[in-house]
Amino acid sequence: MIKVQKDDFDINKEIKKITSLNKNIGGTGLFIGNVREGKNSELKSMTLEHYPIMTERQLEKINNEAKARWNLIDSLIIHRYGKLYPGDQIVLVATFSRHRTDALNACEFLIDWLKTKAPFWKLEESNQGSTWVKERNSDLDAANKW
């Protein structure tokens, strides 16, 4: 399932909603991304912009790719947009399988791919002004390894 939303999410509730429906889930892979405050607590806020509809479509495609590559019982991606503050949750990737290897690998794959393939852009706001976050080579390398 894909959710693109402004609101925060409750990880425990989201996971239990899925595990309660399928008693064959033996392992859950989990990634949670949070807003970092950076050096000297300089970040005041971060605004995530996205391309509605394309975002959902891209996440769905990435999710389908994960389902094709690994033996997953279910998967969940929640990605927030709007204005967030240091410590806030940005993204949740959860993958569910019978055994841990599929869940863990698929989870890492999903976060690696959505970093560079989901149409989000981050504007960091500090006392020095606002700056759009640039693409990182390490993120490209991580996406390309799959």
Add this chain to the structure above:
Amino acid sequence: MQIKYFSWVKDQIGQESENITITEQIITVKDLINYLKKKNDKYAKAFADDSVIRCAVNMEVTDLNHKISDNDEIAFFPPMTGG
């Protein structure tokens, strides 16, 4: 043709979207960029370096040689930074 801009491309151009009527000379995304660059300095600056511009045609990421038509939705943005 509907054109959308995101992130600093939107900031530099000064608007989120616009409609333009396509002319015969615009066949590819690259042609559209060259057309927009001639509109004014804002566009010229935003599209000064093609290598940092990504594009989507009808919400599918494409390269700049992709052919476009009047009914397409074209989006320009910098590399994506999700997660």
